[in-house]
Structure formats: C-alpha cells, structure tokens
Amino acid sequence: MHPTQPPARVLVVDDDPTVAEIVAGYLDRAGFAVERAADGPTALERATAARPDLVVLDLMLPGMDGLEVCRRLREHGPVPVIMLTARGDEEDRILGLETGADDYVTKPFSPRELVLRVESVLRRARVRAAVTPGSTPPLRAAGLILDPASRRAAKNGTELSLTLREFDLLAFLLRHPGRACGREELMREVWGWEFGDLSTVTVHVRRLRAKVEDDPGRPRLIRTVWGVGYRFEADGADSGAADRA
Numbered sequence: 001m002h003p004t005q006p007p008a009r010v011l012v013v014d015d016d017p018t019v020a021e022i023v024a025g026y027l028d029r030a031g032f033a034v035e036r037a038a039d040g041p042t043a044l045e046r047a048t049a050a051r052p053d054l055v056v057l058d059l060m061l062p063g064m065d066g067l068e069v070c071r072r073l074r075e076h077g078p079v080p081v082i083m084l085t086a087r088g089d090e091e092d093r094i095l096g097l098e099t100g101a102d103d104y105v106t107k108p109f110s111p112r113e114l115v116l117r118v119e120s121v122l123r124r125a126r127v128r129a130a131v132t133p134g135s136t137p138p139l140r141a142a143g144l145i146l147d148p149a150s151r152r153a154a155k156n157g158t159e160l161s162l163t164l165r166e167f168d169l170l171a172f173l174l175r176h177p178g179r180a181c182g183r184e185e186l187m188r189e190v191w192g193w194e195f196g197d198l199s200t201v202t203v204h205v206r207r208l209r210a211k212v213e214d215d216p217g218r219p220r221l222i223r224t225v226w227g228v229g230y231r232f233e234a235d236g237a238d239s240g241a242a243d244r245a
Helices: 017-029 041-051 066-074 089-097 112-132 164-175 182-193 201-213
Strands: 009-011 033-038 054-059 083-087 103-106 139-141 142-145 151-153 158-160 221-225 231-233
Touching: 009 151, 009 201, 017 033, 017 054, 017 112, 033 041, 041 054, 054 066, 054 112, 066 083, 083 112, 083 182, 089 103, 103 112, 112 164, 139 164, 142 182, 164 201, 164 231, 182 201, 182 231, 201 221
Parallel strands: 009 033, 009 054, 054 083, 083 103
Antiparallel strands: 139 142, 142 151, 151 158, 221 231
16 A cells, blocks of 8 residues: 655745635645745745745735746746736736746636646646656657656757746647647646636747747747647748737
C-alpha cells in the first residue's frame, strides 16, 4: 500500500484580509495545505523557508507588486503561479503572462472556480515533473527544437525564453502540424480547462509569436484559421500581413 501523499502546499498572497481568508478557506476545504502572506517580502520569506507547490498571487500589493514577487520567486526555481487582478484588461493579463504566471483570475471571482484552476495548474505541473530524460524525444520543426524533459526550447540554435504555458502551447502545436486547432481545444488540452476566457489563448499565441516568428506581424509558423483557431505550418509558408491573432 502506498503512503498517503501529503497535501499540496499553496501560498496565498493578498493584502485584502477578506479575500485572503475566503481563498484560503476554500483551498483548505479542498484538501490543500494553505499559508498566507499579506505582502511581497513576507511571501518571499515564506517561500524561501518552505517552497510552495503553487502560489496564488495578487497583482496589486503594497510596496512590492505581484509582478516583482513572481520574478523573485522564479529566480529560485520554477513554481506555478496563479495571478489575481482586480482589473480585467488585456494589459494586465499580458504583464502577468510575460512574468511567467501560469494562469490569471480577475476579481471578483468565484472561489470554486479558483480551486478548479489551482487543481488544473498543479495537475499540469505534476505531469511536467514526471517527464524523465529520454522518455520523450525532442520535437523538431521549422528550425525549432523543444525538449519536453529539460523544458528547453531553441530556434536555429538560439535558446528561447518561454513561460511554462508558452512551452506547453508550442509543444502541442508542434505535435499536431498542419491541423487547425480550435481555441476551445487548446484551452482544454494545454490549460486543462473546460471553460474560461478564450482571449487567454489569443494572448498566449500573440506572446508566443513574438518569440518564435521572424516577423510576428507576418507569422509564418503559427497561422490564424479564421473562425476556428490556429495551425502550425512546419514549412513556414508566407502567411500574408492579415494573418494575426
């Protein structure tokens, strides 16, 4: 009989005590071991003392904002982060995604939905951690090489700086070259969500194009399939100026 797996540790960082209490309460009832911090420095101290399995991180924190906390957390190794933001505009989402947040939730939000997001991000993180060297061959196409075991990617020999979700998205597209992949399918297969804001996919594709395309304004690799989603073109055929997310 296998020993019982210890509960995943979640660090909740929010300066609003009501929000923090509600989030922590729902996560605790879902079986997680929850710690709380009301500001960035405290969050970093607690993460250094005992590395969490996931961080729920408010964007708007006093003194040190959530983006800076996320950057400093990542300096000590990968850790899944779900960003909370009181504003739902695209600029905030892009900032969080650039920093490497795995997901974002806009306030006000459903605590039950947040628990589902936490479970989904942790499930993906465990799958990534379970990949051992040599168990999955590198993916190669159009000058791109992605190694799922080392979580490293390069284009024409130059290493790419991809967030965890950007890597997963590009890996999925490389595994299905020439096939139109709907945004709903990408959200389900890459994010593990059966619901959610489809603009999340659009933002990630835009960020990914900026890193893998020679000219993001005229994408040759990640093509838009109007009314459907996206298609990866292994031959990098010219797409024309109108092919954007």
